[in-house]
Amino acid sequence: MSLTLPRRGLLGLGAAAATGLAAPAFGQTVNRPVRAIVGFPAGGSSDVVARLYADKLRGIYAPTVIVEGRVGAAGRIAVEAVKSGEPDGSIYLQTPASMLTLQPHVFPREVRYDALTDLAPVSTVCSFPFAAAVPASHPAKTFPELVTWLKAQPGEVPFASPAAGSAPHFLGVMLGKALGVRMTHVPYRGAAPAVQDLVGGRLPLFIGVLNDISPQHGTGARMLAISSPQRNARYPDLPTFAELGHPSLTKDEWFGVALPPRTPSAIVNGLHAAITQVARMPDMVAALDRLEYLPTVSASPEAFADLIRRERDEYATIVRESGFQPEN
DSSP states (O other), X not given: OEEXXXXXXXXXXXXXXXXXXXXXXXXXXXXXXXXXXXXXXXXXXXXXXXXXXHHHHBXXXXXXXXXXXXXXXXXXXXXXXXXXXXXXXSEEEEEEHHHHHTHHHHSTTTOXXXXXXXXXXXXXXXXXOEXXXXXXXXXXXXXXXXXXXXXXXXXXXXXXXXXXXXXXXXXXXXXXXHHTOOEEEEEOSSHHHHHHHHHTTSOSOEEEEHHHHGGGBTTTEEEEEEOSSSOBTTBTTSOBXXXXXXXXXXXXXXXXXEXXXXXXXXXXXXXXXXXXXXXXXXXXXXXXXXXXXXXXXXXXXXXXXXHHHHHHHHHHHHHHHHTOOOOO
């Protein structure tokens, strides 16, 4: 179970929040500099969120928290660095969900870690939905109209995602299965070129992270549905897949934090409490809101481990049934 803070009227977070609020009274969990390891380039969303949290965790979790990029191998180098790190709280991983839940199935030969045994899960730190969008010139103005259009096409309909083997790729596969229509995946190297082709009318459908397509919503493109459990406060007229009769397509992406294996529970719980406290701060809520993310904190490290296990098991079936074959 995760706890998501609303953008307005912050709510209490129960026992976990109480622990977080009490953290300053007990002092910092770690009394040495800490490195937050990120596996993706500086300036990207993973790096930006890591820096937001690192800034706020200073003085709460540790005296100094710096973000260190270990870029390469689609994020796996960063995971390996923390896997072999000292279990003293001086190093932690911040990573997208896919590194822990999806990549073990997409790249089974390359992934040499198990998120539940080679890491100590701590918490999610934020979440954000995927969106399905069409070009502004598309005849479908609503999702039901898109379904009608898809079923009327004589052949397989192409849909784009930011990368082969990504979460949006498999959400598209799930969408085609749920609708009973034939769709062909068109992989891109990142969201930007895919969105450019969508806006240019060279693609009929794009599935990706909400904030990859939202700047074009209402101008060059039209979002028709999102994958979050509830409607998005920024786009209240945009329905969820669940509302549209497809609850199996409810799937938020998240960034999460993990420590090296064998880290003492006092440190794991201390970092969880610090993250909970930071996620409640109004300026953190506002900073994540500007990215169109929600500060979402797991109820406990054990709850986060359960989330990883559940989503990893779900992806095992999705990837297997899709027939996906990695290029390498």
